[in-house]
Amino acid sequence: MNETGACIVQRDLTVLLEKEHPGFETAREQLSHYAELVKSPAYYHTYRITPLTLWHAASCGFTADRVLEELTSMARYGLPSGAAEDIRRWIDRYGQFKLRPVPGEPEQLELEYNGAGEFGLLERVAAQLVLPAGTWNLTDERHLRLSASKRGYLKQELARLGYPVLDEAGYHRGRTLEFAFRQELPEGRPFRLRPYQQEAVSAFAGKADDGGSGVVVLPCGAGKTVVGLAAMEQFQCETLILTSNVTSVRQWISELTSKTTLPAEAIGEYSGEKKQVKPVTVSTYQILTHRTRKEEGFKHMSLFNERDWGLIIYDEVHLLPAPIFRATADIQATRRLGLTATLIREDGCERDVFSLIGPKRYDVPWRTLEESGFIAQVDCQEIRVSMPEPHLDRYVMAEGREKFRIAAENPYKNEIVRRLLDRHRGRQVLIIGQYLDQLQSIARDLQVPLITGSTPQAERGRLFQAFREGELPVLAVSKVANFAVDLPDASVAIQISGSFGSRQEEAQRLGRILRPKRDGGRAYFYTIVSENTREQEFALRRQLFLLEQGYEYAVQRESEGGEA
Incomplete structure (x- = not known):
């Protein structure tokens, strides 16, 4: 028993962490390695230890003795009877079954x-x-x-x-593709891997390059793409890269051409617009899973076998659709690298990522990279807004999803956004939302351009580029900007609505503003929710992953006509 401990460990392997305890930060950092945050009320954060969280910990070198030693040191009333045995059993199962080739x-x-x-x-x-x-x-x-x-x-x-x-069954090399990193970028800046990027590649490659499957977890803005390039450089083989959208495809191609000696003719785009299969091919999950009718097969899935790939990179691996899981099950002899900011999947298929892509090989707490200056410091604020009476009446009468949407589309949010834009005048601001009617309304009111799923790719590219160059200080975006959009100077994000309680989406949206700023300034993340509604309840769930990473949301209550 440790009467001053920060945690209470329960028999079902949930852990209650006292928020105001002086050991809170240390305990949170330790728990993040082998538990997941499931609730964060005012006084106690609730974590859950599961077989999968323990297997991921074991894959990163944690032993049962280390986990139990840390938990015991934090546990106010000691470990309940049977808890230590359960933890030891689940961790010890990692490695009991080994798969090997037959000579x-x-x-x-x-x-x-x-x-x-x-x-x-x-x-x-x-x-x-x-x-x-x-x-x-x-x-x-x-x-x-x-x-x-x-x-x-x-x-x-x-x-x-x-x-x-x-x-331990090994991997085939695939067709050789020789290239190197450039020492200097086209704009004249020197280029080298950051220490944590090199550590991530080493963890993935294993000893004597005998590794080759697993997931690297890094925040948005920390250079996950560069980790992918470094894995390619390590193994010197033809590579298939799968990512979330065409904008991301073109960002990967830009990174490949600017940071490596690969010639442009060795890099192909396989998308709805182009069907190039080259030694390095970059494609999207959408094109591989596209089919005209449900009863048809996925004709583009053959890309997995078009060349003798030695490495497949799954960017935003938490987004993998089911058909890609099935295809991946068939190609286990090919090295597989997953890149993501969070292993969370809202569909509960984290175990399939573990089985088919591989276990977590490397991660770094977001706050650690922030303290080192590799990602921007961020202030997070939740602004709770009242609703006008007619809107509130509709909310009270509605049910289910409609209730949430009415709260999300609260018209009082528009005025809060306007005030935040005034507060951050001169900064690059993203207004991010879920519902097109709401986004169109606010874009029209504020006279700012809007990017949605129906915006043509060429127009998206033009608007993103204008935003990067500072010609557009404010840009409204739908969920198309949740993933893999490189906007390095974006320093303010205003979230006006989201996908219910998606922790994954919250992390990705914060990631839009995490790149270090040229002026060394802070970033600001605002989420505007309707007070005392289902939206406020979902907001608490959305924030869980970021709270686990050490971020705190300051809460401000706001009535229409007040100051934000």
């Missing part, structure tokens, strides 16, 4: 169980596998043979059953 039989793999004291476990687990008959067989109580083509599916199945697989 002389390239079409076969062997799963080995090397745990202690559970005789017959492999047989019991194998009896629950949902894999085609004839693709696997038990050879003894500790070994299972399977077809190499079922490598990904076996890993998915075992993770589902609670047994993560340590994949």
